[in-house]
Amino acid sequence: MRRRFKLEEDIFVNASQTELYEAVADVRAMGKYSPECWAVLGPRGPVAAGRRFIGLNRKGPFIWFTCCRVTCAEAPERFTFDVSTFGLPVARWGYRFTPEGGGVRVTESWEDLRTGRGARLTELLGLLFTxxxxxxxAGINRAGMRATLLRLKRAVER
Known part of the structure; x- marks a missing residue:
């Protein structure tokens, strides 16, 4: 099977763009939505482009951290951050919020950035840590994205 480097999943949510953007751009809340991220060390509330934070993650017996930097914070339409480990690029995560029929279509995207120099080392670190x-x-992330979006929907629609 050929390796996937980009994925998208989406869900319709009965909420405003602003509510959804603020829920996602408050990076410390990501532990409530993501099945892998259990905590974030960083600023509270919606964060601006350029801000950094640390993601604390787990999968089964594996625990690891990632260094993240917000690359796009265009309220209320888009929020994106890049993930690295030991200075090596790992992934880009993004969220788009598109008005649709009285609610919002939330699209979560993932792009594998382990493609250039240092890619093999980053892949090895990924195997060791995760x-x-x-x-x-890609398959694990697709399932995680579906879970994240469903948890986000439930939290914001309450």
Whole structure:
């Protein structure tokens, strides 16, 4: 099977763009939505482009951290951040909020950035820290994205 480097998942949510943007751009809240991220060390509330934070993650017995930097904070339409480990690029995560029929279509995207110099080392670190071979990461992320979006929907629609 050919390795996937980009994925998108989406969900319709009965809420405003602003509510959804603020829920996602408050990076410290990501632990409530993501099945892998259990906590974030960083600023409270919606964060601006350029801000950095640390993601604390787990999958089964594996625990790891990632360094993240917000690359796009265009309220209320888009929020994106890049993930690295030990200075090596790992992934880009993004969220788009598109008005649709009285609610919002939330699209979560993931792009694997382990493609250039240092890619093999980053893939090895990923295997050691997460227990997931690079070729299986897309499938795990797709399931995680679906879970994240559903949890976000439930939290914001309450």
């Amino acid at each position: 227990g997931t071979p690079a070729g299986r990461r």
